[in-house]
Amino acid sequence: MASQVTVFVENKPGRISRIARILGDEGINIRAITISDMGEYGLINIISNDPEGAAEALSNDGFSVSRKYVIAIIMEDRPGGLADITEYLHSNGINLSNAYGFILQQRDRAVLILEVDDYERAEGLIRKGGFHTLTMEELHNL
Amino acid sequence: MDERYWNRALETMPRSDLESLQLSRINSALARAAHEKHYRKRLPDRLESLEDVITLPFTKKQDLRNGFPDGFLSVPLEDIVRLHSSSGTTGRATVVYHTRGDIDNWSELVARSMYMTGVRKGDVFQNMMGYGLFTGGLGLHYGSEKLGSLTIPASSGNSKRQIKLMQDFGTTAIHITPSYALHLYTIFEEEGIDPRQDLKLRIAFLGAEPYTEETRKKIESLYGMRAFNSYGLSEMNGPGVAFECEEQNGMHLWEDSYLLEIIDPATGEVLEDGHEGELVLTTLQREGMPIIRYRTGDIATVYTGTCPCGRTHRRISRIKGRSDDMLIIKGVNIYPMQVEKVLMGIPEIGHNYLIEIENVEYLDTMRIKVEVVQEIFHGNIGELERLKRRIVEELKNEILIRPQVILVEPNSLPKSEGKAVRVVDHREKR
Numbered sequence: 001m002a003s004q005v006t007v008f009v010e011n012k013p014g015r016i017s018r019i020a021r022i023l024g025d026e027g028i029n030i031r032a033i034t035i036s037d038m039g040e041y042g043l044i045n046i047i048s049n050d051p052e053g054a055a056e057a058l059s060n061d062g063f064s065v066s067r068k069y070v071i072a073i074i075m076e077d078r079p080g081g082l083a084d085i086t087e088y089l090h091s092n093g094i095n096l097s098n099a100y101g102f103i104l105q106q107r108d109r110a111v112l113i114l115e116v117d118d119y120e121r122a123e124g125l126i127r128k129g130g131f132h133t134l135t136m137e138e139l140h141n142l
Numbered sequence: 143m144d145e146r147y148w149n150r151a152l153e154t155m156p157r158s159d160l161e162s163l164q165l166s167r168i169n170s171a172l173a174r175a176a177h178e179k180h181y182r183k184r185l186p187d188r189l190e191s192l193e194d195v196i197t198l199p200f201t202k203k204q205d206l207r208n209g210f211p212d213g214f215l216s217v218p219l220e221d222i223v224r225l226h227s228s229s230g231t232t233g234r235a236t237v238v239y240h241t242r243g244d245i246d247n248w249s250e251l252v253a254r255s256m257y258m259t260g261v262r263k264g265d266v267f268q269n270m271m272g273y274g275l276f277t278g279g280l281g282l283h284y285g286s287e288k289l290g291s292l293t294i295p296a297s298s299g300n301s302k303r304q305i306k307l308m309q310d311f312g313t314t315a316i317h318i319t320p321s322y323a324l325h326l327y328t329i330f331e332e333e334g335i336d337p338r339q340d341l342k343l344r345i346a347f348l349g350a351e352p353y354t355e356e357t358r359k360k361i362e363s364l365y366g367m368r369a370f371n372s373y374g375l376s377e378m379n380g381p382g383v384a385f386e387c388e389e390q391n392g393m394h395l396w397e398d399s400y401l402l403e404i405i406d407p408a409t410g411e412v413l414e415d416g417h418e419g420e421l422v423l424t425t426l427q428r429e430g431m432p433i434i435r436y437r438t439g440d441i442a443t444v445y446t447g448t449c450p451c452g453r454t455h456r457r458i459s460r461i462k463g464r465s466d467d468m469l470i471i472k473g474v475n476i477y478p479m480q481v482e483k484v485l486m487g488i489p490e491i492g493h494n495y496l497i498e499i500e501n502v503e504y505l506d507t508m509r510i511k512v513e514v515v516q517e518i519f520h521g522n523i524g525e526l527e528r529l530k531r532r533i534v535e536e537l538k539n540e541i542l543i544r545p546q547v548i549l550v551e552p553n554s555l556p557k558s559e560g561k562a563v564r565v566v567d568h569r570e571k572r
Contacts, residue, residue: 008549010549010554040549045521063551064514064516064551065519067521
């Protein structure tokens with residue numbers, strides 16, 4: 001399992017840059033960032049090399065911050081890769097609430113980040129299914 | 143049928159006869175009120191003159207709330223054929239009970255008022271005010287039917303349908319809030335319809351919320367019709383308490399049905415005509431639930447002098463404001479305390495909220511801003527959206543209008559000071 005930091009922001013100019021500057025000033029490296037946009041507000045999801053530090057820095061600046069366990073799967077960067085894993089999870093009754101990925105170009109691999117509704121079960125299933133997950137350290141040290 | 147007056151004898155009754163009538167009626171009212179739990183043993187059996195009215199106790203909104211449900215009932219419940227009640231899922235509602243005779247008298251006042259503005263049997267009247275527990279709906283409806291005009295119970299909202307009704311049935315008179323009239327005009331523009339040319343509107347009754355003379359003239363000009371001010375409150379039945387005549391200069395308050403006083407809201411002292419103060423009204427004909435010296439909370443002036451129309455019932459000015467903190471939003475009366483009670487019942491909100499009222503395209507909007515503080519944030523959109531929906535639903539059940547709920551970041555709202563409910567009214571005087 002790995003740790004995602006989620007921040008509540010209003011849909012106002014400059015929120016992302018403020019967040020990015022705070023993390024940058026703390027020496028925290030952002031691996032992936034996505035936004036769930038709800039119109040007048042949004043949630044910003046961040047994978048970084050130091051989720052605890054990130055959460056604390058943002059919280060001290062006045063943001064409401066939540067940390068969530070996500071599953072990080074490392075896989076070949078090929079067509080069908082996402083379909084294989086999501087079909088597998090679906091057939092085992094696991095629902096996704098968020099999914100995003102990023103490519104590791106040096107090794108021709110991709111990292112898929114999944115928010116699921118039942119982490120314990122999902123993690124077990126993924127390993128049984130032959131997929132490779134990253135531990136928190138492995139994700140942070142990419 | 144008298145061309146000019148619905149009831150010439152009553153409407154043009156000389157003052158001395160009118161006042162004798164009032165004295166006789168208030169004594170009947172006292173006799174009936176003696177049966178009401180709230181007034182028991184607090185009222186004299188009769189008054190010898192109208193001057194003695196000042197010896198009677200005032201009745202306040204809070205008394206009605208405390209007396210819910212039957213503290214003001216004056217007849218057996220089985221003689222009641224209708225009730226109108228305020229909203230209220232939190233705190234106590236107020237209720238007004240009507241006998242068959244009350245409904246008939248109320249309709250008579252409304253018919254008289256409508257006739258006064260020029261509505262006649264051949265008119266097509268579209269009632270664009272909310273029906274149900276709102277008295278603006280059924281109140282005008284029954285009056286219009288009594289007058290004999292064709293009555294369309296359109297209720298409020300659904301602008302495209304309102305317009306279609308006007309086109310299909312040749313509506314000539316409407317009952318509408320000023321803000322909705324202005325908003326509706328923007329829809330006419332979108333549809334490419336010019337009410338002046340394409341419709342048959344002649345008369346509008348404007349009420350339920352404050353507005354200026356400028357706005358009245360604007361509405362008249364946009365629609366090519368005459369717009370008459372009207373005043374009422376559910377405690378005094380509803381619409382039909384006071385209405386403008388063809389002079390459109392002050393609203394005649396029907397003094398055969400209501401005893402009119404103006405008081406200084408701070409001291410309770412009765413003021414003379416021409417002075418601004420709080421309207422205090424006593425029902426003179428109500429059977430089911432007479433109310434004695436009701437403090438309406440509405441601030442106005444009673445005009446001195448006679449009206450060219452010949453009616454001897456005094457005129458009151460536009461309502462200038464409130465003596466309390468009541469708000470009128472989309473024509474609906476709302477106390478900030480009601481909003482606060484609902485919000486306090488939702489623990490996630492805490493004290494971190496702000497109520498804003500704005501005018502968006504002429505329509506009143508209530509916006510509740512709620513801070514998403516750390517304690518309630520779990521990174522879950524579903525949870526936030528459920529919270530928003532819950533706030534909207536619970537408020538809508540209490541205040542009957544649907545507010546917008548906006549989630550904001552922590553510490554972005556002004557801190558609330560003490561116990562005052564924070565309401566910021568951004569609306570300009572309409």
